[in-house]
Amino acid sequence: MECRLCLGPAPAESSVTIFQRPGPHPECLEQRIRTCCQIYVKRGDGLPDTVCLSCKTNLESLISFRKACFRSNETSQLRLDDCLKIKTEEVLSEDVIWDDEPSLPPIHRKNSEICLKPFPNKSELVLHKKTHTGEKLFICDICLKSFMRKDTLDIHLRTHMSEKPYKCEICLKSFTRKSYLERHKNYHCGIKHKCDICLKSFTQKSTVVSHMRSHTGEKPYKCEICLKSFAHSNILVIHLRSHTGEKPYNCEICLKSFNNNSSLSAHKILHAAIKPYKCDICLRSFARKHLFVSHLRSHTGERPYKCEICVKLFIRKGALVRHLRNQHR
Incomplete structure (x- = not known):
């Protein structure tokens, strides 16, 4: 029994299996090794599938150190943003006190001071303010991705555990989030949101808003x-x-x-x-779509890339770049 990381002795009584997820909160040692050590481990690859307790401790220390670095960076960035904000306010504001200005106790102020968006309670307001500050204190122990809210982190953890608790009653397809399930149901219900310009239909209204930018250029x-x-x-x-x-x-x-x-x-x-992309003219196949599109131009004679200096035309953008570098420097 050898340790996968240090190749030292790793007897069964003092080692941990890489692919085991012990404890009340499952952890994936496989993902941690991949994230922190950049080593790809796979069950049944013929290599040792255990790590000694010393390497496991070192791995946990490394993850804790990286998490501490992420938090310190977030805190430093927030301090810098606050400092810049104070300096900006000192320059722009005037020291004027209005005697007749109505004042409310802080506990009753339910509007965001930045965007003035109202909230039903203080806790929702506190969570919303993090969207302005960029504060992300909840960090995934597996991939170290950070989040503003704990419930968002809990949802993210399902991607590592392959947990999909929300199931469609029609086609039995499962999803990690309830919102994904609701969006999926639109496909069965036939709900469509249409673009007023090109009349293209979408299942989500938010997708229409995003699509409109292709027309407005926003x-x-x-x-x-x-x-x-x-x-x-x-x-x-x-x-x-x-x-x-x-x-x-x-x-x-x-x-x-x-x-x-x-x-x-x-x-x-x-x-x-x-190679799913096959040319109907010469029957040549391609693995990538952009290579297939470029190849078709060799049959059609299309040359969409033009040199602005000598007006020479090219089939591919890479050929134009090489031409500019070699001929015109």
């Missing part, structure tokens, strides 16, 4: 680092990873990392040797 989500704007918040989240270098999506076969799930899905096709 991009309300801005990157604070490079100031680039985006129409959807999820695209901004993916874009921010290009600055931080974060790549949370890992290929289970070759361990290559990606910053979004769609890139990972496209990459997995290469391992499966599946």
Whole structure:
């Protein structure tokens, strides 16, 4: 019996199985090793499936240290934001006291001081204020992702435990959140929300609002680092990873990392040797759609990428980039 991490002796009485989830609050040691050590472990891969108590203690210490770092960073950021806010208020505000200004005890103030949104009780107001400060004190012990609310963290943990308590009574499909189930029911009920411009239908009203930005050109989500704007918040989240270098999506076969799930899905096709995109003209097949689209231009003669200096046309964007670098520097 060897320890998977240090290869030291790990007898059964003083070791822990990687794939076991002990205790009243299940923990996945497999996920923790993958997150903290960047080592992919898989049941039945022929390698040791236990860790010694010393390595388990070190792993827990590492996770605790990382969580403490995340919390300290959040606290420091909040202090900096408060400091900047105070300095801004000192510059913009005037020291005027209104004698006839009505005052209410703090306990009765149920409106957010920032957006003035009303709330039925103080606890809801406190939770709402975190959306303005960005405070995220609830951290997942497995992947270290942070959340503003504990109930959101509890829902997130279901993704690690494969727990889906909300089941559709019609097709028996299960979901991790009640809101996902309610949205799914619209497919069975045939509820549609239509775009007034292109008449395209959607099952969710929020999706229509997001879709309308493709017509208006509105991009309300801005990157604070490079100031680039985006129409959807999820695209901004993916874009921010290009600055931080974060790549949370890992290929289970070759361990290559990606910053979004769609890139990972496209990459997995290469391992499966599946090429779903087939050219009807020359019968050549492609694993990725963008390669297939580029290939079709070799038959149609379309060259959408134009050099603004010498007006030369290209089939692919990469070819234009190489041309600019080699010919025009």
